[in-house]
Every structure is written in C-alpha cells, then in structure tokens.
Amino acid sequence: MLLPWEYGVRNLARRPLRTLLTLIALATVVMLVFVVVGFIRGLERSLSTSGDDDVVLVYSVNSEENIENSAIAAQIPALLTASVGGTVSRFGMTHVSPELYMGTRVKNELDEAGLGLVRGVTLATPLVRRSVRLVEGSWPRAGEVIVGRLAAAKLGSSEDAIALGKTLEFEGKQWTVSGRFASGGSAYESEIWCRLEDFQAATKRQDLSLVAMLLSPEGSAGEVSLFCKERTDLEIRAIRETDYYASLQQHYRPVRLLAWSVVVMVSAAGIFAGLNMMYGAVAGRVREIATLQAVGFRRRAIVLSLVQEGVLLAASGSLLSGVLALTALNGMAVRFTMGAFALRIDSVAILIGCGVGVLLGVVGALPPALKALRSEVATSLKSV
Amino acid sequence: MKSVYGVLIAGMLVFVVGCGASPSADRTDEPTSQYLVDAEPSGAVSVGDANASGEDGQPITLVGLIGGSTEPFVDGLAAFTIVDESVPYCADEEGCPTPWDYCCTQDQVKDNIATVKIVDESGGPLAEDARELLSVKELSKVVVSGTAQKDEQGNLTVVADQVFVKKD
Structure with missing residues (x-):
C-alpha cells in the first residue's frame, strides 16, 4: 500500500522554512543551468541565423577567417560582376554589396567609449543582406548611421545613448543616429552601419573588406570560387556565407564545450546540495519513518513518498526558475568578441533546465531515504 | 555452451568475409573518367x-x-x-x-x-x-x-x- 499523495504534500507544509530554503536552493541551481544553456543556445542561434545560403562572401586570402582583417581592391566588385554570371539583378541593380567592415572605438554623447563594429554599406547591401529590416528611422544619409538592435550591448552603453537623433563619434568624425535595424538575431544586430563612401573617407581607406554577392538559383558559388583561384593576382577567396559562419561555430567550439561542462558541474553541485539538504530533512524524521513502518507501510512506499516530496519541491523550483528565465533572462543581450547576441531560453533550454531540476529531486532524495530505512524500526522509534 | 560457440564462430566468419570483401569493392569504385589517362603525357x-x-x-x-x-x-x-x-x-x-x-x-x-x-x-x-x-x-x-x-x-x-x- 502506498502512502497517500497528500501526506507528502502536507509534509512540505509542516516545515515551511526548511521547504522555502530548499526551494530557493533548487531554483538557484536550475536558474544557473538556464543561464548557461541560454548562453549556448543564443550563441548557436546567432551564428546559425547569420548566414544566407545564397550569399557568397569574397574577401582577402590573407585575412585567415577574420573578415575584419581583410583588405581587397576597390575594383573587385566590378570585376566580379563582369566576370562571374549568376548574380541576382533586378531593375538594373546587381545584388553585389561592397563593404568596409572593422572594429573601432565608438564614443557616445556621455563620453562612454566601447569597441564597436562598423560596416560601410551601399544601397545594394539590404538587397543582399535579406534578413535586415529597418525597424525605426530612416536609411543613413551623409554623416548618419543606423544601429543594430544589439549595438548598445556591444558598446556597453545604454539604449538611450544610441537612440535616434543621438550623436556617436568614431574615426574622428561625428555621426548622427538616423535609424535602428533588426536582422532576426543574426550577427549584424550588434553592428553600426553607415554609408561606404563616408566610412572610407573617415578611415582614409579606398579599399574594401569584402564583397557579398547574392546568387540566383542558376548561380554557383563554385564559379565565384574558381574566379578567385584563377585571379591569383587579386589574392581573394570566396566562401558561401553559411560556410563562413559554420567555420566560426567551429572556432567557438571550445567555448561551447566549456559552457556545457559548466552545465554538468553546476548540475553535479546541485545534486550534492540536494543530497545534503535531503539527508538533513530525513535525519530529523527517523521516528516518523519508523512509525510508518510500524503501522504497516512497506519500505518501498515510504521511499516513494520521500522521492515524491523531493520531486515536488524540485519541480516547483524548476517552474519558478523557468518563469523567471523566460521573463527576465530570455532576450537579454550578451557582449562577446564577435559582437553581441541575445540569451535564448528556448524549448531545449527549458527541457534541459527542468530535466536537471527533476533529476535533482529524484537523485537527491533517494540515498537519504534508503539510509533511513536501513535502521531497525525499534531503534529508530526510540531515537530523539 | 555449444550454441554460444556457434554464435561466436558465425560472428567471426561474418567479420572475416566482411574484411575480405572490401578490396574488390574499392576496385569497382575507382573512377573511370575520360579525362584520366594511364600513360604520363610527355614534355611536361x-x-x-x-x-x-x-x-x-x-x-x-x-x-x-x-x-x-x-x-x-x-x-x-x-x-x-x-x-x-x-x-x-x-x-x-x-x-x-x-x-x-x-x-x-x-x-x-x-x-x-x-x-x-x-x-x-x-x-x-x-x-x-x-x-x-x-x-x-x-x-x-x-x-x-x-x-x-x-x-x-x-x-x-x-x-x-x-x-x-x-x-x-
């Protein structure tokens, strides 16, 4: 015969302070798991949504995997357009975007400075970067910039400091914020965009960092790559944008592995804390457990009831953390080397967080429950 | 016990046959491209x-x-x-x-x-x-x-x- 469900629930209410403290401890552990898993999922999403399968990037062979270090000749977009077919062209506009991209120190009106990512763009850029949407304001004119949704996080400043109409200073020039853009969580959201010619003038550079080409269904990334190999004098290489970001995923693999090991360590610490707490809880109930045995309840039923208490508490802690994570953590901007990304508490994060929480309840309750049942009933009944 | 030995022997036979079969499979997979020649072109x-x-x-x-x-x-x-x-x-x-x-x-x-x-x-x-x-x-x-x-x-x-x- 099993113990009634209400018995375990009432037991939790009988020791409210201990229950509350345990609940807070379990919720904290699960929250830590949410933070780390949300970090990993956010980073993965940022890199996976940043590439467009139809876009090919052409940049310098000498820049390794880092486009910020790339410098290619200004005539390359024209050469590519003339030599390689298969680029989308509509209403006389070829979808080829020459861009100058670099990290530079950006200062706001409050004199707060941070390392920003600035991209010099043309009117062809939004045709190639199809995920980009202007959500506020207007496309930049001379001396103006538009800022990504996560640019403030990248700069380490407040949203107000880079609001519309505010002034930013970089490369020795003042720039007025004319708009804000979003791009579905991709890496561009941490960038600042201005007109290519303005940025070239400010940086005193006439070259480009890269050329992004939008290929039509008939186009082939291989043909762009072949052009780059044939023109060894230009020292350029081509890569599909999705492959570029996949290589960055590889680059950040150690970070992700480290984050996953943090999840395992936090969970293990949580289990040990849970064990400690449950040992304490069960130790104070030795007489009660012995009495239950004396009145005829089987050991298995008592263990189940104790596990039920643990799981109930852990599930409550997980739910509490889940709600907090979804409302407070989800979408929170995190700054990192390549830009910024938003913490992502998605279904996978919820599943892992709550799974760890429930596991804490089961694994934390089982050993102390089994230990308590090993004692003789007569001895336990006499214990203080 | 006999059946256990039987299963082991059968397993080993499958393993040996599997290993022996691969070279012939490789041979059939070799490319037969019209551009690939057997004799080295002269005057390279x-x-x-x-x-x-x-x-x-x-x-x-x-x-x-x-x-x-x-x-x-x-x-x-x-x-x-x-x-x-x-x-x-x-x-x-x-x-x-x-x-x-x-x-x-x-x-x-x-x-x-x-x-x-x-x-x-x-x-x-x-x-x-x-x-x-x-x-x-x-x-x-x-x-x-x-x-x-x-x-x-x-x-x-x-x-x-x-x-x-x-x-x-």
Missing part, C-alpha cells in the same frame, strides 16, 4: 617555367602538386590549383595539419601556381568535384595536358583534357 614543364614562358592559347603540359591554399579544390567543380614541385611545403614531422597550403613559403607560391580546370561541351567548368572525378587529393602529383589561358596579369590557367596522377 614545371609550373614555374610555364608561368614565366607559357603563352595564351598554346597547348601545354604541366607537372605539379595539388595545393597552394587551405582549400585547393573548388567544391562541386572539376577545378583545382597546382604548385611547382620545387616549392617546399611543411614536412610531416612539423605537424602542420594542412601542409598543402604552403603556409611557410607563400611568397614563392605566387609565381609558381596555376589553376587547372576541366570544361564541358559548353566551355563552362565541369560540374563534378575533381576529387571524385579524378580520385586525387591534396598534394597528389599530377601531370595535366591541355590549353593554356594566360591573362594580362600573368595568371595561368590550364583547360585540361588529360590528367595523369603520378604514384610516388
């Missing part, structure tokens, strides 16, 4: 010499090693780059994961590299990966015969109609 010149003296539109036969960058092959196309044999690349004991990129001798690669491509009837690059078409890999030594294409900047491309893979 080095990539460096061809870069210096080759002329646009002339027949040419080159010998070199596949390499010159981290990815010398063009994905999905029958095209790759070759480098002059005289240019040294990282030795095995140096532990370089991609010796075919000539990372330590890039300054010498510039004048000793050529692009090889195989074209289809329309003149466009053949849409078959060279690694599968010719059964070659990075640092394979090849002798290619075809027509030279040289532009004003001195970039050399061979439109190959014959490829011989040298076995070392």
